[in-house]
Amino acid sequence: xxxxxxxxxxxxxxxxxxxxxxxxxxxxxxxxxxxxxxxxxxxxxxxxxxxxxxxxxxxxxxxxxxxxxxxxxxxxxxxxxxxxxxxxxxxxxxxxxxxxxxxxxxxxxxxxxxxxxxxxxxxxxxxxxxxxxxxxxxxxxxxxxxxxxxxxxxxxxxxxxxxxxxxxxxxxxxxxxxxxxxxxxxxxxxxxxxxxxxxxxxxxxxxxxxxxxxxxxxxxxxxxxxxxxxxxxxxxxxxxxxxxxxxxxxxxxxxxxxxxxxxxxxxxxxxxxxxxxxxxxxxxxxxxxxxxxxxxx
Amino acid sequence: xxxxxxxxxxxxxxxxxxxxxxxxxxxxxxxxxxxxxxxxxxxxxxxxxxxxxxxxxxxxxxxxxxxxxxxxxxxxxxxxxxxxxxxxxxxxxxxxxxxxxxxxxxxxxxxxxxxxxxxxxxxxxxxxxxxxxxxxxxxxxxxxxxxxxxxxxxxxxxxxxxxxxxxxxxxxxxxxxxxxxxxxxxxxxxxxxxxxxxxxxxxxxxxxxxxxxxxxxxxxxxxxxxxxxxxxxxxxxxxxxxxxxxxxxxxxxxxxxxxxxxxxxxxxxxxxxxxxxxxxxxxxxxxxxxxxxxxxx
Numbered sequence: 001x002x003x004x005x006x007x008x009x010x011x012x013x014x015x016x017x018x019x020x021x022x023x024x025x026x027x028x029x030x031x032x033x034x035x036x037x038x039x040x041x042x043x044x045x046x047x048x049x050x051x052x053x054x055x056x057x058x059x060x061x062x063x064x065x066x067x068x069x070x071x072x073x074x075x076x077x078x079x080x081x082x083x084x085x086x087x088x089x090x091x092x093x094x095x096x097x098x099x100x101x102x103x104x105x106x107x108x109x110x111x112x113x114x115x116x117x118x119x120x121x122x123x124x125x126x127x128x129x130x131x132x133x134x135x136x137x138x139x140x141x142x143x144x145x146x147x148x149x150x151x152x153x154x155x156x157x158x159x160x161x162x163x164x165x166x167x168x169x170x171x172x173x174x175x176x177x178x179x180x181x182x183x184x185x186x187x188x189x190x191x192x193x194x195x196x197x198x199x200x201x202x203x204x205x206x207x208x209x210x211x212x213x214x215x216x217x218x219x220x221x222x223x224x225x226x227x228x229x230x231x232x233x234x235x236x237x238x239x240x241x242x243x244x245x246x247x248x249x250x251x252x253x254x255x256x257x258x259x260x261x262x263x264x265x266x267x268x269x270x271x272x273x274x275x276x277x278x279x280x281x282x283x284x285x286x287x288x289x290x291x292x293x294x295x296x297x
Numbered sequence: 298x299x300x301x302x303x304x305x306x307x308x309x310x311x312x313x314x315x316x317x318x319x320x321x322x323x324x325x326x327x328x329x330x331x332x333x334x335x336x337x338x339x340x341x342x343x344x345x346x347x348x349x350x351x352x353x354x355x356x357x358x359x360x361x362x363x364x365x366x367x368x369x370x371x372x373x374x375x376x377x378x379x380x381x382x383x384x385x386x387x388x389x390x391x392x393x394x395x396x397x398x399x400x401x402x403x404x405x406x407x408x409x410x411x412x413x414x415x416x417x418x419x420x421x422x423x424x425x426x427x428x429x430x431x432x433x434x435x436x437x438x439x440x441x442x443x444x445x446x447x448x449x450x451x452x453x454x455x456x457x458x459x460x461x462x463x464x465x466x467x468x469x470x471x472x473x474x475x476x477x478x479x480x481x482x483x484x485x486x487x488x489x490x491x492x493x494x495x496x497x498x499x500x501x502x503x504x505x506x507x508x509x510x511x512x513x514x515x516x517x518x519x520x521x522x523x524x525x526x527x528x529x530x531x532x533x534x535x536x537x538x539x540x541x542x543x544x545x546x547x548x549x550x551x552x553x554x555x556x557x558x559x560x561x562x563x564x565x566x567x568x569x570x571x572x573x574x575x576x577x578x579x580x581x582x583x584x585x586x587x588x589x590x591x592x593x594x
Contacts, residue, residue, distance in 0.1 A: 188481030217514030
């Protein structure tokens, strides 16, 4: 099976490496000139990875075309542009968009794809760069179930828990549920840490005691530890969490779904961006809550 | 060691049973007339449990006096009342308050106790009725560390993870950190479930997919499952979560610590109470978020 991948960022590059390692004949492209060529040159697996000039070029060489870019407009440009996937893809090909984008834009793209006798799967992931490198991503899929089954070996090269959620857009909706929870669980840890610090508690002792009980979360275990260690390096960047929360709130707005908690976190994370720290990890939200409470950074 | 326990509610009664089972000579009292007597009569361990008429009566018979009542005024009444602990306790005795109450009230009580040559430990718990029955409570302790070490065998009859946090009130502060997190993690699950339901996702599939990743929490695992099953029976009652959030927000107010997330959950849970459902489990918050989103209950 010929596989194409468009987007060689911090997620796309390790995903492409795992596809090559799994033995797929892989063609790649990305926006930055020269980047696809140097990526292809450094991969030593057989068959060799091929660099293409454009998404259309990737598509014409592939049965399955994966996109891993940032946001809805990026996927739309990659799919519908003059040199886009739709311009080059052979009928019967499958596009798997693994970016996190709008469920509604996904439905529109899937419908455009169908009109061109292409299949579209939305398959956003969670697990971050670590999951992408280890090939252990959680993959949430929307679209035709039989198409998913045909593409499963491709997805299995990149992820472990692959779940079909329903028609086009359902994978994106599931991913947004994930992002609502990561956002609120993050605020949960920040407020508890600041309350604890104000009360004079030893935060490592607190972390150890509370991870064992009903307050526990992945956010407490992983991000809480980073807050205590004052490690603000990104596991997941604030600006990407904000992009995802905007998707959540736009989608919720369209369906008249009030999400007061998710909206609050979106507002508070804007204070991190206002400081020019949008590339920091989401755990840097604790600095905002500390500042509100009059604590030194 | 002679042990006394005051308060035979859903937490206190199983805790007293575990103390009796561990072989402590136990004296109990509670507000409801006759309840202590019937409790004592049903325990078949040796030595027999003795029912006392008042907290003073419990205190005069005990080296360690445990209180497990609802809120700050209850502990104050039990300690300072005419027939209270302070009226009956022998110098050198230790009071261990395992209720969840105000850190400031705790500091005041500890200081009163010291003036009477009594020791005071605050030792609130998490783990709920299940943890109380199984003797697996998490216990967060404030007060003198040496006094805690002396009382450890008593606490070990009731709990597993016993952590010393600092001076009087520190155990209560740690417990309130726990409650901040359980509150926000709860809202996190509610908003994701409602967003997912609006998007037409199968919620069991969603639950299964997301418990494996960065969105996971005890709240998702346990309360999310109950929401899906429409099981609103209390593991932890709304009115008790509200009592604890009031303690959190009063304490935060006193130290000028803004907690926008915890405050939001407190406000939203008031809508459950407004429906007369304060005795439901906290997972019933999902019904409020559903209602806001125009979903049928």
